[in-house]
Amino acid sequence: MTLTFHWFLPTYGDSRYLVGGGHGTAPAGAVGDRPASLAYLGQIARSAEQLGFVGALTPTGAWCEDAWLTTAMLASNTERLKFLVAFRPGLVSPALAAQMAATFQRHSGQRLLLNVVTGGEDHEQRAYGDFLDKNERYERTAEFLTVVQRLWRGERLDFTGRHVRVAGAELARLPDPVPDVYFGGSSAAGIDVAARHADVYLTWGEPPALVAEKVDRVRRAAAAMGRAPRFGIRLHVISRDRADQAWAEAQRLLDALDTATIERVQQGLSRSGSEGQRRMLALHGGRTENLHIAPNLWAGVGLVRGGAGTALVGSHAELAERIEEYHAAGVTEFVLSGHPHLEEAYWFAEGVLPLLERRGLWRHPGAPRPEPTNSVPFASAR
Structure with missing residues (x-):
């Protein structure tokens, strides 16, 4: 199986420096x-489309622009690029979400992917009017996805759960194809939802082991449960012709951070109820030393950003090797980003992807299909 690469749309702003925001951080931290x-x-x-990325993740939260509206307005800018739209179940009804996805799929030319985010921060969910606790949110997510996926199959549905209830729900027009559901969660409850409903399980960038x-x-x-999801990973990247150039760029980003900002963000993230966020914080403990946590894996991004907090840093050849290691661990999809996102997309795509292509691990999604080896009809029957 060839690898799939996605990029990221920074709907909170971009910069030549690390931009805050992410998992449960305050809106004021998301500037660029x-x-x-x-x-x-x-x-x-x-x-991203030109360079060979299949899709682009658009985040969700109070710290960024709305993902549904932004990607709908961007769809006409591209022809092939898919939009991995992050959204939170429970803030809209499952029947409406199923209808929105079907509409997006038709009008975009079948270019919708869905990243379902349960929401790990109580204070942020309450700001949206959601007062369930973490375990209840996972229960609701499972019920929500049950309704959405059954509606996508064309069922006329009556459903009563603890958190979701619909009567006579159905879609006038079904999405074709049904969009893949991407889902991440490191707790036992999160893994259970992923096992039941995810087409792609997403993890943040921990060491390969x-x-x-x-x-x-x-x-x-x-x-x-008789299911076999694919696996993806969310990482930042700093890829250069030489390793020392990449690490110098990482150091430049680190040098621009002030202690007060790091302490403020870390204090906020330490209150997170997310198991994935706890695992991210454990990689660096809020300290600026020892951020090189595994070969070519740097935890500096997580000092001022919630959620995905690690970056692959090194030469193009080194990053290709690390990607092969993650592939050996079972990962086939990579959701990547960099600062700034425009320039780093070129550094990675022009430096790393050709190396993976030569190893038979990647193919540009816009490349023409190879001609059949045997071009003479019935020649093999001689």
């Missing part, structure tokens, strides 16, 4: 030198 205008996001989207353990847990849980 480059505003998240449609013109700039469209520039990133068009470049830890990723392999998590992949194995999800794979076994899904197999018990």
Whole structure:
């Protein structure tokens, strides 16, 4: 199986420095030198498509622009690029979400992917009017996805759960194809939802051995239900011609951070109820020393950003090797980003992807299909 690469749309702003925001951080932390205008996001989207990325993740939260509206307005900027739209179940009804996805799928030319985010921060969920606790949110997510996926199959549905209830729900027009559901969760409850409903299980960028353990847990849980999801990883990247150039860039980003900002963000993230966020914080403990936590894996991003907090840093050849290690651990999809997102997309795609292509691990999604080896009809029957 060839690998799939996605990029990221920074709908909270972009910069030549690390931009805050992410998992449960305050909206005020999400600022950048480059505003998240449609013109700039469209520039990133068009470049990602040209370079060979299959899709682009758009985040969700109080710290960024709305993902549904932004991607719908960007769809006409590209022809092939898919939009991995992050959204939170429970803030809209499952029947409406199923209808929105079907509409998006038709009008975008079958270019919707869905990243379902349960929501790990009580305070942020309450700001949206959601007062369930973490375990209740996972229960609701499971019920929500049950309704959505049954509606996508064309069922007329009556459903009564603890958190979700619909009567006579159905879709007038079904999505074709049904969009893949991407889902991440490191707790037992999260893994159970992923095993039952995810087409792609997403993890944040831990060292390959830890990723392999998590992949194995999800794979076994899904197999018990007769399912076999794919696996993806969310990482930042700093890729250069030489390793010393990449690490110098990482150091430049680190040098620009002030202690007060790091302490403020870390204090906020330490209150997170997310098991995935706890695992991210454990990689660096809020300290600026010893951020090189595994070969070519740097935890500096997580000092000022919630959620995905690690970056692959090194030469193009080194990053290709690390990607092969994650592939050996079971990962086939990579959701990547960099600062700034426009330039780093070119560094990675022009430096790393050709190396993976030569190893038979990647193929540009826009490349023409190879001609059949045997071009003479019935020649093999001689």
